[in-house]
Amino acid sequence: MITSSAPGKIFLFGEHAVVYGKTAIACAIDLRAHVTVEEAPTVQMKGPGGSVDLNPRKHPYIYSVVEKFKGFTDVTGVNIDIHSDIPVGSGLGSSAAVTIATIKALDAYYGTNLTLEDIAHMGHQVESEVQGRASPTDTFVSTFGGMVQIPDRKKLGFYDMLIVIGNTGKFSSTRKIVSNVAALKERHPIVIGQIMDTISAISETGIEFIQEGDFHTVGELMNINQGLLDSIGVGSKELSELVYASRKAGALGSKITGAGGGGCMIALCEHKNLSRVAHAIKRAGGDSFICRTSHVGVRIESK
Numbered sequence: 003m004i005t006s007s008a009p010g011k012i013f014l015f016g017e018h019a020v021v022y023g024k025t026a027i028a029c030a031i032d033l034r035a036h037v038t039v040e041e042a043p044t045v046q047m048k049g050p051g052g053s054v055d056l057n058p059r060k061h062p063y064i065y066s067v068v069e070k071f072k073g074f075t076d077v078t079g080v081n082i083d084i085h086s087d088i089p090v091g092s093g094l095g096s097s098a099a100v101t102i103a104t105i106k107a108l109d110a111y112y113g114t115n116l117t118l119e120d121i122a123h124m125g126h127q128v129e130s131e132v133q134g135r136a137s138p139t140d141t142f143v144s145t146f147g148g149m150v151q152i153p154d155r156k157k158l159g160f161y162d163m164l165i166v167i168g169n170t171g172k173f174s175s176t177r178k179i180v181s182n183v184a185a186l187k188e189r190h191p192i193v194i195g196q197i198m199d200t201i202s203a204i205s206e207t208g209i210e211f212i213q214e215g216d217f218h219t220v221g222e223l224m225n226i227n228q229g230l231l232d233s234i235g236v237g238s239k240e241l242s243e244l245v246y247a248s249r250k251a252g253a254l255g256s257k258i259t260g261a262g263g264g265g266c267m268i269a270l271c272e273h274k275n276l277s278r279v280a281h282a283i284k285r286a287g288g289d290s291f292i293c294r295t296s297h298v299g300v301r302i303e304s305k
């Protein structure tokens with residue numbers, strides 16, 4: 003029996019723009035997906051009611067991972083059991099964390115000796131196939147941990163930050179939201195293209211202020227980024243309510259993280275305001291919790 007785990011992530015800046023090759027800054031957080039694999043007669047998923055054969059419609063990401071392994075190793079029967087503390091469909095990269103942790107667990111189980119680069123690359127292929135279009139961000143962060151700059155695939159090191167996460171509780175499908183933005187960009191290529199360029203500039207400027215520890219300015223840039231995400235149609239009434247409630251309670255900056263349309267927003271706060279901001283988000287109708295950035299990427303937990 004082998005267990006692996008991989009972290010979820012937040013986008014500090016640059017989601018959606020990164021799909022078009024622009025710059026984004028993302029960071030692993032201390033919420034993780036755990037995947038345990040053990041011998042079984044066929045390739046199965048363990049669920050609440052017991053183990054069932056892997057179903058591509060129910061588990062498209064896991065199915066795609068197994069199909070890739072069939073391309074380079076003898077895939078004998080294996081039971082895959084997933085336990086994740088990452089809210090699903092909430093912009094925290096649950097799909098990537100589950101994908102990367104499954105790749106790592108199967109790599110250890112079948113002895114295929116994949117490098118971290120191989121794992122990140124395979125994970126990106128899986129997300130792209132399942133979502134129709136995906137940047138390497140989520141899978142790169144889940145693989146390497148810490149803070150990263152995409153598309154340059156630069157590891158920026160680790161910056162210990164406490165983030166309040168506000169969850170609207172509204173599911174949003176990354177695939178659908180990403181395709182809506184693509185359609186908007188088709189209709190207004192120059193306008194949306196310039197918005198993506200501006201988001202890219204925010205990411206590139208933001209790195210310097212993160213490295214200097216100037217979180218007031220980082221927060222200001224997050225707020226500008228949020229306005230641009232609203233302009234490409236990935237906001238929602240619920241997300242805006244949580245964003246403005248957090249700012250009123252003293253957040254330095256707050257914005258959507260991930261695909262948007264529902265899911266989560268993040269608020270960067272000074273330590274003294276963390277619980278006040280978390281309560282304000284709850285009062286505005288969201289679920290809120292405090293998470294910490296993490297330098298820990300994908301790893302084997304036990305063999």
Ligand SMILES: Nc1ncnc2c1ncn2[C@@H]1O[C@H](COP(=O)(O)OP(=O)(O)O)[C@@H](O)[C@H]1O
Nearest residue numbers: 084086090091092093094095096097100175176
């Ligand atoms: N615990 C889990 N077990 C199995 N699949 C999961 C789990 N968590 C997430 N997933 C997969 O990831 C999908 C959500 O991915 P996505 O829409 O990209 O949202 P997110 O913002 O969480 O990445 C789910 O529909 C499911 O296919």
Ligand SMILES: C[C@@](O)(CCOP(=O)(O)O)CC(=O)O
Nearest residue numbers: 018093094095136137260261
């Ligand atoms: C919208 C996007 O930039 C981020 C999606 O993040 P999530 O799957 O909602 O956690 C898409 C991508 O980068 O693949």
Ligand SMILES: [Mg+2]
Nearest residue numbers: 095097098176
């Ligand atoms: Mg996802």
